[in-house]
Amino acid sequence: MLDFLNKKKVSSDIYLALSLQEAGAEVFLLQCTGVPASVVILGQKSFSFTNSWERLVEDVDEVLYSLEQAAGVKATRCIIFVYSHLVDINKKEIKEPYLDKIKAISDELGLVATGFMEYHEILSSYFSKNGSGQFNGILCEIDGSFVSFFVYRNGHLDLTKTINRTTDYVETIEVELSELAKTKTLPLRLVLYGIGSLENDAAAFMSKRWSKDIFVQLPKVEVMTNDQIAQALTDSLKSQLLVNDASVVTSISPPTADLSADTLSSGESSSQFDVSDTGFVIGADIQDKSFEPLSPKIPEDDSEFVAPTNMYAQTNKKTPFNSFKFFSLSLKSTAIVFAGLILVVFGLYTLLYSFHKASITLLYDTKPITRTMIVNAATLSVKSKTDQIKATGTIETTGSKFVGEKARGEVSILNKNKDQIILPKGTILLGPKDLRFTLDTETKIASASEQLTSEGNILTVTGKEKTSVTAADIGEEYNLKENTKFEIQNANSGVVAQAIKTLSGGSKKEVRTASRDDFEKLRKEVTSKIKTETKKRVKSENNNQVIDPLTEVKVINEKFSKEIAEEAGDLTLDATAKVKYYFIPLDTAQVMLSTKLAKSIPKDQTLDTNAISFSIKSATLDNGRPKIKLAVKGLPRQKVDTNSIKKSLVGKSVSQIGEISKQYQANGFEYQIETELPMLKSRLPFFTKNLTIIVKTLQ
Structure with a gap:
């Protein structure tokens, strides 16, 4: 990252801050003030390139104009934020094709170019400022088809690499990290940032099974938010404004080029690059000159101060103590000076004694011990209890049936026989397609009669009777038309029926009902809830574990919301059960099991006891007494002399923790420092009482 050549007096300036990406950019409009140092975001907007980098200037101009109009200001300077795949890692310069486009932005928009910054350096500084010391972590920068990653240890960049964003790029990163891990302990923090949604990338890192040769334990994976990145950018700009001495040039990463006026060719307008204000790549790169490290210049003007070889030889050859007036002070003044010194020393002592604390966690890769044991109730102090527990459950019904109305109407029954016919109620009439109807009442039909016509012919007059009928089943198919013919079941052929009017009212639809299977399923679900509630209640009361296979549930009261086959979309059951259960007091069990496992661990x-867990594989009642099969797991802890470790670490730099922890065979470590003084965040406490040693396993 190339910093600014700062002026002694910094007034308020409006900056175009341009974050360049592979396929787009983000524009910030910033108001920067030097005294006091402040950076305010006046506007912010992201955009995609309309034609790759070819129309970069036009795209930036359009977005910048809209931000300037909204804020009512005019940008005069520009600064560039870049992802590292746009930078030549060997030359520490922006790559040539991109540099030309950046220069065009400055030229055509009339902006004074100020500098460029790489994201990973900005974020490293951000984490160091907001953490508990120099940044320790791996930054993973994702931009389109490129991935860059950077390994920082105690604020120092140990590895930087840019690769293609393939489907298995995490495997490529693993190969690179494995080489570094052969000589150095890698940090256990991995931070992702970049363009677009990074959830899938984060998931790939979290699901990766890292070798313990690379990480002593799984690294913590984080994804930076846009707000965090914006804050890091503004903090970085603000830190530049805090430096007010123009004679000082800070180079955090690559050295800057000498951009004095005589390095510009005669054909280049100096108005585009104000060399009194800028000191970074753009001006120098345009002239096809490589960066040269800045070297101090000896002033040619004798009026400027030049430190002599011997400072005291130039001041009348007096010793340094000639001007020291301590012993010429009055007794009262001397007392005040002594009192002040005592207060300063006491304050410093109090600060170090009471407000500088740290905790060191040593990580050991101890192997767990697993055993299968069969124990009786007396050994585990098993107890039993009977209780009443209520539970409610609801499920969707799965049964179905058809509901509807039967068709009804009137028919005329004709009797051609010479005898009277009596048809009882319920007599079946057969219509077309074997559709059946029944008589609603008993019906008597008179016999047929014969009459002599005037022509001498005999005319037979049939007996006729009107009556009502009802369809045998529901459905629209029973709605029959007028004059439909019917046969009378079990009657001779001389008796028939005919619809007087249309038979109507028939309907049918399918509805959901509560089936018998639904009732059984709901009973099982509620019983399971009762068992679960039993375990929760027992564990919450006394830290006990229920022996689930031995739990007996007897439902003594149940109330269903529906009957079997009743129309319903869902079915609810309120039940009360009498529950008898057996449980194991965990504290007692852990003490007993630790005694049994202690014989199997190294010296x-x-x-x-709290590192022992167990699960119940099976359980039976033997003459009313529980017999239990347990799967037991214990996680041993390394024995260490914490007092000796404290004495080894007290007052040491955090960079020495790794080497000292290895002396005690630790496989890794974590640390946390509490202090109000930034200068002490990389230093362990000077008093053993303020140093806490914690021993943990990696399992």
């Missing part, structure tokens, strides 16, 4: 390890 240099110890086993805490």
